[in-house]
């Protein structure tokens with residue numbers, strides 16, 4: 083048991099799931115902007131829109147007053163999609179107490195600035211310890227009580243251990259890591275590769291194709307990570323390979339779903355119009371391209387995904403192109 087009070091922002095699939103997990107260890111106040119969601123969590127102990135069929139702990143309290151969630155919190159957790167992350171953080175700033183750690187659950191980059199979420203936290207809330215919880219963590223599976231593992235990454239090796247126990251429970255095993263950038267990058271980049279894998283699945287490609295994309299995707303993730311000074315081991319861990327496998331193979335993944343529909347020949351605008359949940363890879367792809375250029379790293383799969391997302395080519399054309407490109411050494415970028 084922990085004495086820390088937690089303010090968790092974001093009443094979507096993952097915010098609600100993490101709130102339910104942490105409630106076992108500490109009191110959690112979940113802020114959601116939608117008043118109906120707040121009422122449903124408090125009265126019915128469910129969030130049917132995002133987690134159909136799941137029963138939430140009765141102890142979990144939701145509010146639509148962000149001050150109520152943040153002002154008394156010893157830890158603030160951000161479950162807000164990346165493109166809205168900064169605006170919510172600006173609100174957090176009005177209520178948060180000094181030195182309270184802020185942990186991101188989000189797996190995207192801010193489009194205009196190409197910043198990671200922990201960078202945004204440090205910019206908006208200087209002086210607050212920052213971290214990220216990330217790994218192969220499909221929300222609905224965890225709510226259904228299936229075992230999973232995750233990583234909490236913070237630069238401070240002491241604070242990270244304190245927070246490890248806050249997020250851990252019997253079926254949710256949380257490891258620590260001090261490579262914040264590597265862990266965060268893993269979560270961002272696997273979404274792009276999951277879109278590529280989805281395209282292949284939508285086009286009827288085989289298991290060998292999927293395995294090749296995952297492996298070559300991991301190689302380009304590791305190259306960008308190396309250029310950005312990350313620890314190479316991070317990418318073979320839960321935040322890298324682990325999350326890559328979960329997202330690239332699960333029917334639950336929203337990013338893979340976007341890829342499947344692109345593979346069937348639909349446009350991103352059409353696919354997005356009928357999705358109410360976020361697919362971070364589709365939003366972050368241009369920022370990933372900008373990072374690759376900034377660090378001089380070749381990312382052929384991410385580039386193809388970006389070109390399909392932006393309507394410059396089709397999934398069918400890039401998959402045909404893949405077969406035409408001659409392969410070099412396995413250590414080469416192509």
Ligand SMILES: NC(=O)C1=CN([C@@H]2O[C@H](COP(=O)(O)OP(=O)(O)OC[C@H]3O[C@@H](n4cnc5c(N)ncnc54)[C@H](O)[C@@H]3O)[C@@H](O)[C@H]2O)C=CC1
Pocket residue numbers: 092093094095096097098114115116132161162163164166169170187188189190219220221222358359360362
């Ligand atoms: N769903 C999953 O299995 C996992 C998701 N993540 C990451 O967690 C982050 C959040 O994703 P999900 O909860 O899955 O998304 P979601 O699409 O299920 O829910 C997003 C929630 O954010 C809220 N929201 C959006 N903009 C807002 C704003 N300006 N102010 C207040 N609330 C706002 C929405 O109302 C919604 O409740 C994403 O970055 C995602 O990549 C990470 C691990 C697992």
Ligand SMILES: O=C(CO)COP(=O)(O)O
Pocket residue numbers: 189217218219220221273276325328329334335336337338360361362
């Ligand atoms: O990050 C996730 C699993 O770890 C969720 O993936 P999707 O956003 O593609 O559903």
